[in-house]
Amino acid sequence: MENQNVIELRHVSKSFDGFFIEDFSLDVKKGFVTGFIGGNGVGKSTTIKMIMNLLQPDSGSVSVFGLDYENHEKEIKQRIGFVFDESVFYENLTLAELKEIVKRAYVKWDDSLFYDYVNKFNLPLNKKIKTFSKGMAIKASLTIALSHHAELIVMDEPTSGLDPIFRRELLEILHQLLQDGDTTIFFSTHITTDLDSIADYITFIHDGEHIFTKDLYQIEEEYAIVKGGLELLDQDTEQEFIATRKTAYGFEALTSNKRKAEEVFGEMALIEAPTLEDIMYYTKKGAVPHVQLNT
Ligand SMILES: Nc1ncnc2c1ncn2[C@@H]1O[C@H](COP(=O)(O)OP(=O)(O)OP(=O)(O)O)[C@@H](O)[C@H]1O
Numbered sequence: 001m002e003n004q005n006v007i008e009l010r011h012v013s014k015s016f017d018g019f020f021i022e023d024f025s026l027d028v029k030k031g032f033v034t035g036f037i038g039g040n041g042v043g044k045s046t047t048i049k050m051i052m053n054l055l056q057p058d059s060g061s062v063s064v065f066g067l068d069y070e071n072h073e074k075e076i077k078q079r080i081g082f083v084f085d086e087s088v089f090y091e092n093l094t095l096a097e098l099k100e101i102v103k104r105a106y107v108k109w110d111d112s113l114f115y116d117y118v119n120k121f122n123l124p125l126n127k128k129i130k131t132f133s134k135g136m137a138i139k140a141s142l143t144i145a146l147s148h149h150a151e152l153i154v155m156d157e158p159t160s161g162l163d164p165i166f167r168r169e170l171l172e173i174l175h176q177l178l179q180d181g182d183t184t185i186f187f188s189t190h191i192t193t194d195l196d197s198i199a200d201y202i203t204f205i206h207d208g209e210h211i212f213t214k215d216l217y218q219i220e221e222e223y224a225i226v227k228g229g230l231e232l233l234d235q236d237t238e239q240e241f242i243a244t245r246k247t248a249y250g251f252e253a254l255t256s257n258k259r260k261a262e263e264v265f266g267e268m269a270l271i272e273a274p275t276l277e278d279i280m281y282y283t284k285k286g287a288v289p290h291v292q293l294n295t
Pocket residue numbers: 016017019038039040041042043044045046047
């Protein structure tokens with residue numbers, strides 16, 4: 001049977017001075033959208049660079065389409081469209097000139113698709129790329145990435161620096177790509193609300209550690225924000241929470257065991273669905289176990 005994971009990281013470690021990813025494993029499922037979330041400096045770009053072979057792990061393995069980079073780099077790169085935040089384009093070129101260079105690298109390059117996106121994004125073909133605004137540069141990067149019928153689209157914060165209208169357009173384009181069949185999309189973002197409408201799975205990384213990959217439904221089933229009076233808190237009940245925030249009026253806390261919280265607190269507390277931002281916020285605060293946030 002064909003492997004249903006397009007990306008597999010196995011026990012990957014990578015360290016920089018003062019930062020490390022250790023024993024990081026990850027599966028990205030074929031044909032789905034996986035949103036990659038986490039705070040600033042937790043290792044998202046580093047992970048994406050390892051997926052793209054722009055950085056090599058110190059140990060562990062990375063495979064894409066079931067292939068390793070050591071023996072299959074060309075084949076893997078043919079099948080990926082990559083969009084990233086930093087401009088590594090040849091900035092003195094125009095988009096038309098850049099296209100002529102890039103198209104030679106891709107067997108499945110499609111000029112008509114390229115011009116469709118250029119028109120859709122209203123991009124100038126004959127202006128130097130260095131004169132592009134940040135949004136235009138991301139649109140240009142996206143245009144290049146989408147013009148060679150890639151099976152996997154990897155994007156490092158594609159929506160950062162984009163206005164809300166284009167962000168919505170981008171999500172629509174991604175929806176269309178998905179309808180065409182087997183395309184897999186993996187992208188990092190800080191704008192977690194973008195994920196509600198498009199992501200099937202969420203991968204959450206914190207301080208170089210893979211906290212979870214879950215589908216949105218599973219997150220809703222397992223995680224909850226619990227709100228109640230301070231009298232409900234004691235050592236035992238607090239153990240249930242990832243982190244607790246106390247105010248003069250009561251507490252608010254995140255649990256990853258919603259059912260247990262319902263059993264323990266019943267009608268005495270409010271039990272609500274958390275946002276992805278809530279999960280990120282409390283996980284960061286709870287990195288020291290059972291931390292109390294007195295605000
Ligand atoms: N080439 C490098 N040399 C040294 N340190 C690096 C290098 N690349 C990344 N780092 C460090 O690794 C850590 C993780 O960085 P990374 O860019 O992966 O985070 P991120 O999750 O993408 O953050 P952000 O959301 O802010 O872009 C940071 O502390 C960063 O300074």
